[in-house]
Amino acid sequence: MGIGDDGALVNPSTNTQLVVATDTxxxxxxxxxxxSAEQIATRALCVNLxxxxxxxxxxRWFTLALTLExxxxxWLSGFSRGLAEVAKxxxxxxxxxxxxxxxxxxxxxLLGEVPIGGALQRSxxxxxxxxxxxxxxxxxxxGLSVLEEGATEGSVLDRAIGRLRARFYRPQPxxxxxxxxxxxxxxxxxxxxxxxxxxxxxxxxxxxSANLVSKQLPIHSEVTQRFPQQALNWALTGGDDYxxxxxxxxxxxxxxxxxxxxxELDATMIGQIQPAREGQCLVLVDNVGAEFxxxxxxxxx
Amino acid sequence: MGIGDDGALVNPSTNTQLVVATDTxxxxxxxxxxxSAEQIATRALCVNLxxxxxxxxxxRWFTLALTLExxxxxWLSGFSRGLAEVAKxxxxxxxxxxxxxxxxxxxxxLLGEVPIGGALQRSxxxxxxxxxxxxxxxxxxxGLSVLEEGATEGSVLDRAIGRLRARFYRPQPxxxxxxxxxxxxxxxxxxxxxxxxxxxxxxxxxxxSANLVSKQLPIHSEVTQRFPQQALNWALTGGDDYxxxxxxxxxxxxxxxxxxxxxELDATMIGQIQPAREGQCLVLVDNVGAEFxxxxxxxxx
Numbered sequence: 001m002g003i004g005d006d007g008a009l010v011n012p013s014t015n016t017q018l019v020v021a022t023d024t025x026x027x028x029x030x031x032x033x034x035x036s037a038e039q040i041a042t043r044a045l046c047v048n049l050x051x052x053x054x055x056x057x058x059x060r061w062f063t064l065a066l067t068l069e070x071x072x073x074x075w076l077s078g079f080s081r082g083l084a085e086v087a088k089x090x091x092x093x094x095x096x097x098x099x100x101x102x103x104x105x106x107x108x109x110l111l112g113e114v115p116i117g118g119a120l121q122r123s124x125x126x127x128x129x130x131x132x133x134x135x136x137x138x139x140x141x142x143g144l145s146v147l148e149e150g151a152t153e154g155s156v157l158d159r160a161i162g163r164l165r166a167r168f169y170r171p172q173p174x175x176x177x178x179x180x181x182x183x184x185x186x187x188x189x190x191x192x193x194x195x196x197x198x199x200x201x202x203x204x205x206x207x208x209s210a211n212l213v214s215k216q217l218p219i220h221s222e223v224t225q226r227f228p229q230q231a232l233n234w235a236l237t238g239g240d241d242y243x244x245x246x247x248x249x250x251x252x253x254x255x256x257x258x259x260x261x262x263x264e265l266d267a268t269m270i271g272q273i274q275p276a277r278e279g280q281c282l283v284l285v286d287n288v289g290a291e292f293x294x295x296x297x298x299x300x301x
Numbered sequence: 302m303g304i305g306d307d308g309a310l311v312n313p314s315t316n317t318q319l320v321v322a323t324d325t326x327x328x329x330x331x332x333x334x335x336x337s338a339e340q341i342a343t344r345a346l347c348v349n350l351x352x353x354x355x356x357x358x359x360x361r362w363f364t365l366a367l368t369l370e371x372x373x374x375x376w377l378s379g380f381s382r383g384l385a386e387v388a389k390x391x392x393x394x395x396x397x398x399x400x401x402x403x404x405x406x407x408x409x410x411l412l413g414e415v416p417i418g419g420a421l422q423r424s425x426x427x428x429x430x431x432x433x434x435x436x437x438x439x440x441x442x443x444g445l446s447v448l449e450e451g452a453t454e455g456s457v458l459d460r461a462i463g464r465l466r467a468r469f470y471r472p473q474p475x476x477x478x479x480x481x482x483x484x485x486x487x488x489x490x491x492x493x494x495x496x497x498x499x500x501x502x503x504x505x506x507x508x509x510s511a512n513l514v515s516k517q518l519p520i521h522s523e524v525t526q527r528f529p530q531q532a533l534n535w536a537l538t539g540g541d542d543y544x545x546x547x548x549x550x551x552x553x554x555x556x557x558x559x560x561x562x563x564x565e566l567d568a569t570m571i572g573q574i575q576p577a578r579e580g581q582c583l584v585l586v587d588n589v590g591a592e593f594x595x596x597x598x599x600x601x602x
Contacts, residue, residue, distance in 0.1 A: 005506075006355035006491060007322035007413070009420050012313045020396055021308035022364040022410060026403035054307035063323040065366065065408035095321055102327035102406060107366035107399070109323060109410035112308070119310050190307060205306075 008095035010061055016113040021051035027104040031169075032147055037075040039169040040106060041082030047192070048108045049090055049173035050242040054190035056120040056178040057112030059090055064097035065107040090175060120181055120188035120246070125206035129186050129247040129273040132256065134174050135266055136220040137195060138231055140240025143168030145227070163222065171242035178244060180265055184255055185246040194237040196283045199245055203273075203281035206247075211284040212236070212271040236285060247273055309396035311362055317414040322352035328405040332470075333448055338376045340470040341407065342383030348493070349409045350391055350474035351543040355491035357421040357479040358413030360391055365398035366408040391476060421482055421489035421547070426507035430487050430548040430574040433557065435475045435567055437521040438496060439532055441541025444469030446528070464523065472543035479545060481566055485556050486547040495538040497584045500546055504574075504582040507548075512585040513537070513572040537586060548574055 012018060025044045027033055035043075045062070052059040064083070068075075087094060092110065143164040174190070181188060187202045195212070203210050217235045224231045246267075248256045259265035274284075282289055313319060326345045328334055336344075346363070353360040365384070369376075388395060393411065444465040475491070482489060488503045496513070504511050518536045525532045547568075549557045560566040577583075583590055 005423050006352040007320040007358065007411075009356070009415070009422075010319045010321065011417075012319055014315075018311045018313050018319070018412075019308040020311065020362065020364055020410075020412065022366050022398050022408075024366040024368060024399045024401045024408070026368055026401050029402050051307040055310070057308065061321065063321055063410055065323050065325040065410075067325055067327055067406055067408075097323050098325045098408070100325045100327050101330050103404040105368055105403060105406050105408075107323075107325070107368075107406075107408040109321075109364055109366075110308075111319075111321065111412075114310070116312075121310075122306050 008061070008063070010095060013113055015116055017116050017119060019052060019055045019057040019112040019114055019119060020109065021048060022107065022109045023048045023051065024105060024107040035169070037078035038082035041079045042086050043169050043171070044106045044108055045083055045086040046171045046173050047242065048110045049086070049092070049175060050171065050190040050192070052110055052112040053174040053178035054120065054188050054244060055112065055114060056118060056182045056188065057114045058179065059092045059110055059112040059175060061093050061095045061111045063095060063109045065100070066097065067100045067102040067105040069102070069104060090173070115182070118182045120178060120185055122187050122189055122202045122205035125187040125202050125208050125247040125273045126249065127208055127273055127275045129249050130253055130269050131199070131210060131212065131245065131247055131271040131273060132267045133195070133218065133245050133270050134177050134243045135172070136218045137191070137235035137241055137243065138219050138223045138238050139164060139167040140171065140242065141230070141234035141238025142223045142227055144240060145230070168240060171240065173242060174244045177265055177267070180259060181244070181246055184248060184252045186249050188244055188246040191241040191243050191245055192239060194239040195245060196236050196285070197239070200281070200283050202245070202247065203283060207276055207281060209274045209276050209280070209282040209284065210271060211274055211287055214286050216268065216270045218268040309362070309364070311396060314414055316417055318417050318420060320353060320356045320358040320413040320415055320420060321410065322349060323408065323410045324349045324352065325406060325408040336470070338379035339383035342380045343387050344470050344472070345407045345409055346384055346387040347472045347474050348543065349411045350387070350393070350476060351472065351491040351493070353411055353413040354475040354479035355421065355489055355545060356413070356415060357419060357483045357489065358415045359480065360393045360411055360413040360476060362394050362396045362412045364396060364410045366401070367398065368401045368403040368406040370403070370405060391474070416483070419483045421479060421486055423488050423490055423503045423506035426488040426503050426509050426548040426574045427550060428509055428574055428576045430550050431554055431570050432500070432511060432513065432546065432548055432572040432574060433568045434492070434496070434519060434544055434546050434571050435478050436473070436542070436544045437519045438492070438536035438542055438544065439520050439524045439539050440465060440468040441472065441543065442531070442535035442539025443524045443528055445541060446531070469541060472541065474543060475545045478566055478568070481560060482545070482547055485549060485553045487550050489545055489547040492542040492544050492546055493540060495540040496546060497537050497586070498540070501582070501584045503546070503548065504584060508577055508582060510575045510577050510581070510583040510585065511572060512575055512588055515587050517569065517571045519569040
């Protein structure tokens with residue numbers, strides 16, 4: 001039925017469960033005040049789509065709660081354009097929402113579907129499972145750093161900077177990867193707060209520890225070359241990457257490695273799940289507790 | 302699965318459609334800055350539940366996007382208490398959300414269910430249908446007026462004022478009434494912006510006009526006695542009542558009137574749907590165009 005009635009009316013598919021995720025972006029907190037309407041819209045929807053990816057869900061519908069200081073037709077036009085572009089790419093429909101007056105805040109609720117019992121969760125990791133990450137790490141933090149530097153017009157033309165800015169405003173939700181992991185991954189999460197923090201969520205939900213091998217972390221060469229001091233630190237704790245971190249039991253490793261080998265899944269093995277240590281669910285880096293190392297860049301790479 | 306994973310996982314019932322509604326409340330726009338956390342929470346959830354009521358849906362789940370200037374344990378405790386109380390009363394479960402830092406904004410997305418094809422919509426009203434309203438009108442506007450007057454401690458003890466304040470912060474979503482109207486009402490909407498404005502939405506969606514009989518509008522005696530000049534005006538345009546306005550075809554009037562007669566439905570017949578006039582979908586009051594009367598109180602009551 002779509003927008004215009006008191007609520008939207010949609011038809012869930014049979015034999016599916018519904019996945020629901022809400023994310024809010026606030027001006028100056030989640031994006032710089034000088035971000036364009038289009039950039040804000042694309043980032044907001046991509047970040048929410050990433051939650052669907054982490055569950056292995058197929059995103060279907062979303063609602064938008066938009067709070068704006070004043071009605072600005074040009075701003076709204078840019079916002080709609082950005083939203084529509086991402087919505088089209090991922091096949092999600094805007095089915096309703098609410099526009100209110102106040103400080104700029106964007107809250108999206110996404111609805112997706114997974115086959116019954118097929119959802120990827122955080123709680124299934126076991127000792128011996130391998131830890132993988134999709135794509136590359138550190139791009140989000142590097143992109144934010146580039147934005148905060150306030151790139152000049154000249155440097156915008158720099159290809160690497162252009163790519164990193166895009167990684168911040170247009171993260172690439174790993175929806176297809178998430179769907180391929182159904183039945184193979186024992187646990188999954190998307191990297192919004194940084195690898196160590198988010199893998200920590202898997203560890204606590206699963207009652208295990210994890211050890212990451214720093215040399216195996218996939219970091220884009222543009223990041224290591226431009227930011228040699230920060231690259232590893234950003235990869236471990238930077239956040240805003242929206243890649244998927246997932247674990248795979250020994251019995252399923254062949255299947256995942258085949259997907260990777262065939263180019264159907266872009267992922268890298270980065271460590272191992274271990275038993276919890278004295279009841280503590282820790283994330284180690286090269287067998288050293290992450291909390292004992294405030295600067296991971298000291299490791300070199 | 303509930304809160305804690307990237308998204309919540311829920312199981313829709315079979316043979317139902319999903320109803321999704323989002324509403325946002327912003328401090329100083331949708332509630333006074335001195336509102337308590339508990340009052341804000343109850344109002345936010347009740348307003349959203351009213352959208353479910355207007356569709357005839359059974360509310361099931363909701364997500365909360367809460368933006369707060371700072372973490373205030375006492376405030377959060379009051380907010381949670383208010384939310385939990387209303388959630389329990391209406392049988393809805395908080396399944397997820399997002400807490401962010403910024404100006405106080407509350408955005409809720411509710412999910413409900415209706416039997417396939419059973420949803421009440423705005424578009425089904427036909428000439429000859431009778432127009433009904435649940436409960437009484439004008440309470441919301443009277444409640445807001447009482448709040449804006451800044452009632453003193455003494456006057457809080459005044460029972461009527463206490464009731465009107467409650468009607469603002471704790472509107473009573475007509476969820477059960479909405480469910481009873483399934484199959485009987487040809488169109489339905491909840492009164493958030495005022496009877497004339499919201500009935501206007503039914504008229505435009507259905508391609509019809511409407512005539513209201515001012516003498517038949519149900520207004521609580523506390524409102525007419527305390528605010529004799531404003532009562533009728535508030536009933537027609539005041540908003541914030543969260544009653545249901547619905548239309549019923551001649552063939553179903555007996556069934557609705559029986560429900561009312563048996564005390565199963567608290568509703569009053571207040572007018573008639575008419576054909577659109579020269580392509581215009583108008584809301585008339587006593588056969589005079591609402592737009593030609595800026596002060597409905599002149600009618601007397």
